[in-house]
Amino acid sequence: MTDTNLYEQLAERLMKQVDRGVYPPGERVPSVREASSRFKVSISTVVEAYRVLESRGVIEARPQSGFYVRARQWEASAELETSRPQAKPCTVSVGDLAMSVLRASTQPNVVQLGVASPHPSFLPVRALNRIIAGIARRDDDHAMRYDFPPGNRELRVQIARRMAAAGCDVSPDDIVTTSGCQEALRLCLRVVAKPGDTVAIESPAFYGTLQAIEALGMRALEIPTHPREGVSLDALKLALEQWKVAAVMLVPSFTNPLGSCMPDDNRRRLVRLLNQHDIPLIEDDIYGDLAFGSTRPNAIKSYDRKGTVMYCSSFSKTLAPGMRVGWAVPGLYRDQVAHRKYVSSMATATLPQMVIAEYLAQGGYERHLRKVRAIYAQQAQRMVEAIARNFPAGTRVTRPSGGFVLWVELPEKVDSLALHCHALEKGISIAPGPLFSATGKYRNFIRLTCALPWDEKLDRALVTLGGLAEALA
Numbered sequence: 094m095t096d097t098n099l100y101e102q103l104a105e106r107l108m109k110q111v112d113r114g115v116y117p118p119g120e121r122v123p124s125v126r127e128a129s130s131r132f133k134v135s136i137s138t139v140v141e142a143y144r145v146l147e148s149r150g151v152i153e154a155r156p157q158s159g160f161y162v163r164a165r166q167w168e169a170s171a172e173l174e175t176s177r178p179q180a181k182p183c184t185v186s187v188g189d190l191a192m193s194v195l196r197a198s199t200q201p202n203v204v205q206l207g208v209a210s211p212h213p214s215f216l217p218v219r220a221l222n223r224i225i226a227g228i229a230r231r232d233d234d235h236a237m238r239y240d241f242p243p244g245n246r247e248l249r250v251q252i253a254r255r256m257a258a259a260g261c262d263v264s265p266d267d268i269v270t271t272s273g274c275q276e277a278l279r280l281c282l283r284v285v286a287k288p289g290d291t292v293a294i295e296s297p298a299f300y301g302t303l304q305a306i307e308a309l310g311m312r313a314l315e316i317p318t319h320p321r322e323g324v325s326l327d328a329l330k331l332a333l334e335q336w337k338v339a340a341v342m343l344v345p346s347f348t349n350p351l352g353s354c355m356p357d358d359n360r361r362r363l364v365r366l367l368n369q370h371d372i373p374l375i376e377d378d379i380y381g382d383l384a385f386g387s388t389r390p391n392a393i394k395s396y397d398r399k400g401t402v403m404y405c406s407s408f409s410k411t412l413a414p415g416m417r418v419g420w421a422v423p424g425l426y427r428d429q430v431a432h433r434k435y436v437s438s439m440a441t442a443t444l445p446q447m448v449i450a451e452y453l454a455q456g457g458y459e460r461h462l463r464k465v466r467a468i469y470a471q472q473a474q475r476m477v478e479a480i481a482r483n484f485p486a487g488t489r490v491t492r493p494s495g496g497f498v499l500w501v502e503l504p505e506k507v508d509s510l511a512l513h514c515h516a517l518e519k520g521i522s523i524a525p526g527p528l529f530s531a532t533g534k535y536r537n538f539i540r541l542t543c544a545l546p547w548d549e550k551l552d553r554a555l556v557t558l559g560g561l562a563e564a565l566a
Contacts, residue, residue, distance in 0.1 A: 100141035148470035178296035178315030185307035197522040204554040207522035211544040242431040244270025245446035251453035260395030274407035277421040281403040290339035297529035313531040323355035347380035350540035352493025384495040385470035400424030416445035472543040483559030497544040
C-alpha cells in the first residue's frame with residue numbers, strides 16, 4: 094500500500110475480506126493493535142479505516158469487546174454491479190419526469206426522500222443570518238450593486254484558499270462565480286460543445302446533468318460506472334475511439350446517485366486519456382467536501398497541467414442551497430465562460446456572495462463540515478439498516494463513502510415509476526431510476542436522500558415505502 098489515503102486502502106482491503114467471507118457476519122475482526130501489526134500500518138490508520146467501515150455499516154463497535162462484522166437481514170449491503178448502459182449516443186428527454194419530482198419537493202407534509210438537498214437543521218442557518226444582519230447594519234451599498242463576472246473578489250479569494258484542500262493551486266483570477274453549480278456546468282458545456290454534439294457521462298447520471306444536455310440540444314453517451322470506483326476508464330477509452338465526443342462530464346467524488354469515488358490513480362489516468370484525445374473534462378465536484386472520512390479527495394483538476402479540466406462546484410450541498418452560490422475554474426476557457434456568464438445572466442447575486450465570503454473568512458466552515466460529515470455517515474448507515482428491515486428480499490443498496498444519497502436496486506419486478514406515484518399518495522417523495530438515464534434505464538432503481546433528521550416520521554415513511562415496494566415485487 095502507498096501512503097496516499099492509506100486508511101481508505103486498508104478499509105477497502107478489509108471490506109473485500111468481509112465480502113469474501115473471511116470474516117462472516119457476527120465475527121470479530123482483528124483488534125486495532127493486531128491489525129496495525131498485521132498490515133504494518135499505524136494505529137491511527139487502523140482507527141480511521143475502522144471508522145470508514147463503521148460508516149458504511151460493515152462493522153460495529155461493541156463496548157469492551159472490539160469490532161464485529163454487522164449481521165445483515167439480507168444482502169442490503171451487497172455490491173451492485175457495474176452499470177450497462179446503451180453503448181451509443183442518444184437524445185435526452187427527462188425534463189417532465191424531473192419536474193414531477195421537483196414539484197413534489199414543494200408540497201407540505203411530504204417526506205422529502207426524492208430531492209438531494211440538505212435539511213435546514215444541518216446547515217449553519219443562524220451564523221449566515223447573523224452575517225446578513227451585519228451587512229444590513231453596515232448599510233453596505235455594495236450588496237445592491239452588480240458584481241460583474243468573474244464575480245465578487247472576496248469570495249473568489251476564499252474559494253481559492255479552500256481549493257487547496259482539493260489539491261488545487263488556483264488564483265482568485267482563475268475563478269468565475271455562478272448561480273449555483275448547475276449554472277457553472279451549463280456555462281462550461283456551452284463553451285466547449287454545440288447543439289448536436291455528444292457528451293460522455295456516467296451512468297446512472299445526475300438528472301441535472303441530463304437536463305443541461307437536453308436543454309442545449311446535445312446528445313448523451315452513457316458510460317458504464319462502478320458503484321464504488323466510478324466511471325469505467327476502459328469503457329470510456331473504447332467509447333472515445335468509437336464516437337466523436339465533444340466533452341466528458343463527470344462527478345468523480347461521491348457521484349449522484351451512486352456515491353462512487355474515483356481512486357486517485359484513475360483520476361490521473363483519466364486526465365492522460367482525455368489529453369490524448371484533446372477532449373475537455375467538465376468536473377462536477379459539488380459533493381467533494383462531504384467525505385465521510387477525514388481526508389477530502391483531490392479534485393481531478395489538481396492533476397490538470399494543460400488547463401483542459403473545467404472545475405465546477407457550489408455551496409448548495411454544504412451551506413445554503415437557496416443562496417445559489419457556485420463557481421467554475423474553467424482553465425483555458427476562463428474568458429469564454431466569464432463572457433457566457435455575462436450574456437446569460439449578467440452577474441451572480443451580490444449579497445449571497447458577500448455572505449458566503451464572510452462566513453468562510455470567519456473560519457467556521459471546517460468545523461461545520463466535520464459535523465455534517467459525521468451526521469451524513471450515520472444517516473446513511475441508519476437508512477441502509479432501515480431498508481434491510483423493511484424492503485423486499487433481493488434489494489441491494491450502495492455503500493457510499495461520502496455525500497448523502499443512496500442508490501437502491503429493487504427486485505426486478507418493481508417499477509420505480511409506479512412506486513413513485515404510490516409513494517406520493519402516501520406523502521413520500523422518491524426519485525425513480527429512469528430519471529438518471531438518457532434512455533430510461535434503471536426501471537427498478539430509486540435514489541433516496543439521507544440528508545434528513547431521523548425521527549418517527551422518517552422511520553414510518555421507510556416502513557411504508559418498503560411495504561409499497563413489497564407489494565410491487
